Amino acid sequence: MRRTLAAALVGFLVVAGLQAQPASAASKKPSKVGLVSFVKADYDRRTNKTSLSLDWPDARRAQKYEIFVSRYSSMKKAKVYQQKSSKTTIRKLTRGKDYFFQVRGVNGKKRGSKSTVVGRTTILRPGPSQGLLPVRVMTYNVCSDVCDVIGTTSNTWAASRQLGALERVGSSGADVVAMQEAGKLSIAPPGYTEAISYSAKRLFYKTARFDVAPGLKPSATFQPTGGKCRLTSETDRPTGVVFLGRHSGGCRYAVWAQLVERSTGRTFMMVDVHTVTGQTKASTDNRRAEMNELIAVLKQANPQRLPVVYAGDFNSHKQTKTSDSPRPVMNARKLYDAYDLARNVSRQHMNSYNAFRSTPVISYKWGDHIDKVWVDPWRVRVDGWYNFALLDARGRMVQPIPSDHSPVVVDLRIGA
Known part of the structure; x- marks a missing residue:
């Protein structure tokens, strides 16, 4: 009778989803x-x-x-x-x-x-709750030319990486795509129109949904000649180029566009920037100067005070606080990393810089994302943040890896 009751009790525990552990297991660490x-x-x-x-x-x-x-x-x-x-x-x-x-x-x-x-x-502000414009944004450093130096013949930009990058864009459903190091991109992602391109920064928008605001387009004479920098920025038109300074062996620029949703006429500004790399004091100071200049120019270009979304490769993250100079500049202007404002996150430990490694680069404490989207949480709600790398069933990067950066996608709801 006792044996029958014991067997029945074990059966009940199994059915209830509990595990009857032997005494030795219960005492193990x-x-x-x-x-x-x-x-x-x-x-x-x-x-x-x-x-x-x-x-x-x-x-x-x-x-x-x-x-x-x-x-x-x-x-x-x-x-x-x-x-x-x-x-x-x-x-x-x-x-x-x-x-x-x-x-x-x-x-x-x-x-x-x-x-x-x-x-x-934790989330700083809840964001607006009414009159929201949903916009999915991707930022993607595709390394279309420099990375071919370390690639094989079959893994060059033209041979395979461009197709892989375009696949990531197409699969994302992004409404706006900010690309960096995209000078060798030979075709626009299918279904997208290019708003502006300069110094390997290229802004694309979904053709069926958005358009560039009406007005003068950038001057064709903006392109510098003879290795000289163009020292001016454009602020009087719906798209423009921003001169950020001359340092680190070159001329530094960002681009921006004023985008309009076709069906509603809702308008916002989209910025694409790639700050200088490096963790030296000089490069840290240069990044700070670049961001100060960018924000100052955008203020002039935005007399309507439209919502502004900043996307790009900022070459810094929280883990290296001493060189994370863009963050305090942005925070002082009520601009915050969309990752810190997101309601939903996916693969936050995967570094957005993947170094072409098959095994994802994991960063434990913060995630170490140098590719970011910045928004004003008083005017923009962030619903989601995603590392949009293509992984196989084993969690490894699918070959060929399109770039040494993985795309970052954010879901925004932009208020008035």
């Missing part, structure tokens, strides 16, 4: 928790508090989990939460602040090793 990912963020308009949702791989032998939350990357003064499943939502967080997380498994009195520390900034 759980395995280390794998990489913790942020999957959602939210903003409560009633309380001005935010939340972050996390997910992580199941740890072997873990009956529950401890989640450590701190305002410091050292994890000092961490609050501890408990959760039975391998996902959780931490609520009532302060808006626009950095938070850091670790997770470890618990099995009885045994505790596993903590996961690697990961960080995320």
